[in-house]
Amino acid sequence: MNTKRISKFLSLVLRHKPEALPIVLDDQGWADLDEIIEKMQGKGMKVDQAIIQSVVANNDKQRFRLDLANRRIRANQGHSIDIDLALEPSIPPNELFHGTATRFLDSIMEKGLIRGSRQHVHLSLDIGTATKVGSRHGKPTILKVDAQAMHQQGFVFYVSENGVWLTDHVPVPFLTKADNR
Numbered sequence: 001m002n003t004k005r006i007s008k009f010l011s012l013v014l015r016h017k018p019e020a021l022p023i024v025l026d027d028q029g030w031a032d033l034d035e036i037i038e039k040m041q042g043k044g045m046k047v048d049q050a051i052i053q054s055v056v057a058n059n060d061k062q063r064f065r066l067d068l069a070n071r072r073i074r075a076n077q078g079h080s081i082d083i084d085l086a087l088e089p090s091i092p093p094n095e096l097f098h099g100t101a102t103r104f105l106d107s108i109m110e111k112g113l114i115r116g117s118r119q120h121v122h123l124s125l126d127i128g129t130a131t132k133v134g135s136r137h138g139k140p141t142i143l144k145v146d147a148q149a150m151h152q153q154g155f156v157f158y159v160s161e162n163g164v165w166l167t168d169h170v171p172v173p174f175l176t177k178a179d180n181r
């Protein structure tokens with residue numbers, strides 16, 4: 001099983017659908033590593049402790065985290081299920097970016113950025129990262145978020161362990177187009 005498929009499967013069970021294995025996540029999204037490995041092996045997937053450790057360490061977006069004892073694993077962000085990552089509110093940089101697809105723009109400029117099925121709206125530090133995020137949905141386009149103004153007006157931001165900025169909702173007045181698409 002290649003590392004990309006392992007990463008995708010871990011994203012599925014640690015963010016969205018633990019019942020697919022099945023495993024149980026605790027309130028903060030942690031799962032028992034030995035149990036995950038055993039159950040993945042039970043489904044015919046060729047994984048062991050070393051392989052999972054290498055997937056976690058080398059993951060392109062650092063999507064996962066092991067606890068200090070390497071006994072539990074969780075996803076750093078991106079959950080649709082109701083867990084509490086226990087992130088502390090953080091002061092955002094003045095500007096953040098959101099990559100989306102051009103076909104969503106009309107709706108976004110009407111309702112602002114909404115979190116949809118995920119727990120938060122996801123924002124990027126730079127346009128390059130935002131472009132990659134938007135490309136997953138179609139023709140990418142980039143919105144600039146006036147995070148400084150939002151922060152000054154009391155909107156709360158969090159930053160995940162892998163550097164993704166998170167907030168609950170970005171209202172329209174804080175959004176501007178950052179490109180000509």
Ligand code: HQG
Nearest residue numbers: 078100101104107108111112113114116118122133137164
């Ligand atoms: C759009 C990936 C219509 C929003 C990435 C996005 C990220 C609206 C889509 C993480 C809207 C939701 C999250 C509105 C927002 N009307 N569409 N009012 N407000 N949208 O996948 O931000 O590889 O749930 O623009 O790197 O694309 O999974 O969110 O296009 O960090 O680790 O609704 O997922 O990380 O799509 O991506 P998503 P996202 P991973």
